[in-house]
Structures are given as C-alpha cells and as structure tokens.
Amino acid sequence: MTLGVDELVKEVGKEFLFRLDLQNMQSVDLSQCTRHFGDQTSKTVSPVTPGSLLQKKAYTQPGSYLVDVMCLDKGRQWYSAAITVAVTPSMVCLTAPQTLKCDMDKDGLADLCDDDIDGDGQSNRMGLISFERADCSVDT
16 A cells, blocks of 8 residues: 655645555455544545545645555554655745735735734744735635
C-alpha cells in the first residue's frame, strides 16, 4: 500500500489530490481507512470503496506536512503509508505583488503577502488570507 499525491508542492489554498494505491493487496478486504493530514485534521472512510481512495485537501498555512494513512482490514490487521507535501506562500507575492490592491494597514505590502495585515505590530499567521476578495474583506 502506498500513498501518492498529484504534486508534492503547491501554493496555499490549492488542492492536493491524495490517492491510496493498493497494489499487491487484491486479496485484502479493507474495512476502514483514516488519513491524517499533518495539520490536526483527518478523514475516516468506512467502508473503503474505490472512490474513497481519492481525497482532496487544501492547506491554509505554508509549511511541510506529513500525511499518513492507516487502514484496517476485516481480519483486524493494520496497514499504513505516508508522504510529505510542501505548501508555499502564494506565488503572486513573489511574481506580481503590484497586481494586488488590498492593503489594510497601508504599509505597501499587500494583505495576501503581509504577516501583519492590520499594522498592530503583532504577527498574524501567514496564509491567513489565501485569496484577495474584490471588497478586501477578511474572515476572522
């Protein structure tokens, strides 16, 4: 059993497509699988069907995430696999920050790329904003 992904590196907010490959396990009858996404979220599927072997996940924070899957067969034997993915800040911050218009604290750094969007001197989490809205509103 192996855990695969469509790409190993993506930007904040972009979906990874994880797939569980069950090569050489044709005779194993899995009853449930749990994926841990490395960001304190998980997803359990039961029963395990061909469609449940695929899972989409988008991350809200840049970083490196260890994604693991644990599966239990009907004979109560466990199987596991893992993969590490990387999430980068939005590429627009690196390539075309002048195209962004939202700058809450008017410091010249677009909110999408700013780790202190309100200018209070307290660092906000990078990735707090994963896309720029037309009205520059922010979910809190």
